[in-house]
Amino acid sequence: MDLAIDAQHLTREFTVRRRGAGRSVVRAVDDLTLRLEHGEAVGFVGANGAGKSTTIKMLTGILTPTRGEVAVLGRRPVPERRHLAREIGVVFGQRSQLWWDLPLQDSFEILGSMHRLSPGAKAARLERLVAGLDLAPFLDRPVRQLSLGQRMRGEVAAALLHSPRLVVLDEPTIGLDMISKEGLRRFLVEDRAERGTTLLLTTHDMADVERLCERIVVVSDGRTAYDGTLAGLRSSLRTPRELVLDLAEPRDALVLPGGVELLAVEAGGIRHRVRFLAEEHSAAALIAAISAQVDIADLSMAEPAIEDLVREIFARGA
Numbered sequence: 637m638d639l640a641i642d643a644q645h646l647t648r649e650f651t652v653r654r655r656g657a658g659r660s661v662v663r664a665v666d667d668l669t670l671r672l673e674h675g676e677a678v679g680f681v682g683a684n685g686a687g688k689s690t691t692i693k694m695l696t697g698i699l700t701p702t703r704g705e706v707a708v709l710g711r712r713p714v715p716e717r718r719h720l721a722r723e724i725g726v727v728f729g730q731r732s733q734l735w736w737d738l739p740l741q742d743s744f745e746i747l748g749s750m751h752r753l754s755p756g757a758k759a760a761r762l763e764r765l766v767a768g769l770d771l772a773p774f775l776d777r778p779v780r781q782l783s784l785g786q787r788m789r790g791e792v793a794a795a796l797l798h799s800p801r802l803v804v805l806d807e808p809t810i811g812l813d814m815i816s817k818e819g820l821r822r823f824l825v826e827d828r829a830e831r832g833t834t835l836l837l838t839t840h841d842m843a844d845v846e847r848l849c850e851r852i853v854v855v856s857d858g859r860t861a862y863d864g865t866l867a868g869l870r871s872s873l874r875t876p877r878e879l880v881l882d883l884a885e886p887r888d889a890l891v892l893p894g895g896v897e898l899l900a901v902e903a904g905g906i907r908h909r910v911r912f913l914a915e916e917h918s919a920a921a922l923i924a925a926i927s928a929q930v931d932i933a934d935l936s937m938a939e940p941a942i943e944d945l946v947r948e949i950f951a952r953g954a
């Protein structure tokens with residue numbers, strides 16, 4: 637079958653020298669199989685050190701696998717890296733492909749020439765990217781003067797300038813405020829809908845996965861721990877949500893619906909922390925039940941972090 641990404645039994649080991657302890661081998665990716673059809677959008681998530689970046693480096697031809705087979709858009713990433721670069725767009729959140737001392741616009745000109753885009757094609761694509769990512773206010777500014785959110789939008793534009801068929805984004809929203817995140821997500825959804833690109837995205841933010849991806853692959857210790865829909869992951873895990881309530885007046889105890897667990901009463905009865913399962917209670921009904929008893933001054937809710945979901949997968953031995 638013709639796949640956008642076809643990685644089978646990928647393994648990558650690093651030899652590390654430990655002072656006084658000789659050499660040891662770290663297996664960053666361990667027999668990982670990852671297959672994406674053309675046009676699919678997949679969130680590739682996992683805890684720190686799970687092996688996501690190493691996998692992406694193997695897919696994009698930066699690292700050679702120790703073992704396993706990999707084809708990306710039908711090409712072998714390392715020997716055919718130059719060819720592949722014309723068809724894929726990559727953003728590594730921590731690294732830049734822009735020229736720091738030049739105005740943002742100049743980076744696009746250089747990249748356009750590197751990709752041998754015709755002046756007409758470059759102008760049309762840039763117009764779309766500038767409008768979609770709202771780049772106009774800072775196109776003339778040197779990249780080093782841009783805020784993180786502005787730079788990241790510039791990075792995404794740089795990666796998408798040559799209209800790649802496959803887009804690989806490593807932590808594209810890290811450190812961005814909510815408005816920048818939403819703007820970036822909206823554009824990525826639109827661009828994908830227009831061009832039918834394949835998307836592989838690593839992130840620590842579940843909202844990125846929810847907005848951008850139909851499928852989620854969870855990696856843990858270099859191996860696939862889950863591969864399916866995000867809804868399927870959440871419902872199969874029954875992860876608890878935590879609600880923190882600050883009351884207008886102190887109370888020793890609240891009457892909680894069955895199955896809702898009291899975690900703590902703090903600040904002399906003002907702050908109450910409770911835990912519940914999303915499958916058993918809706919947050920709205922729970923808040924309504926509590927506000928029928930007391931005045932709530934403030935509240936916040938914590939969703940399970942990706943790290944918690946990953947831990948849960950292993951706790952149940954999946």
Ligand SMILES: Nc1ncnc2c1ncn2[C@@H]1O[C@H](COP(=O)(O)OP(=O)(O)OP(=O)(O)O)[C@@H](O)[C@H]1O
Pocket residue numbers: 650651652662663664665682683684685686687688689690691
């Ligand atoms: N060049 C290297 N030399 C030695 N060990 C490495 C090297 N690169 C990665 N590792 C190790 O491989 C493991 C996987 O790292 P990787 O960067 O792929 O994880 P990650 O899932 O991308 O993590 P993060 O979310 O923190 O970016 C880690 O234990 C890391 O320390």
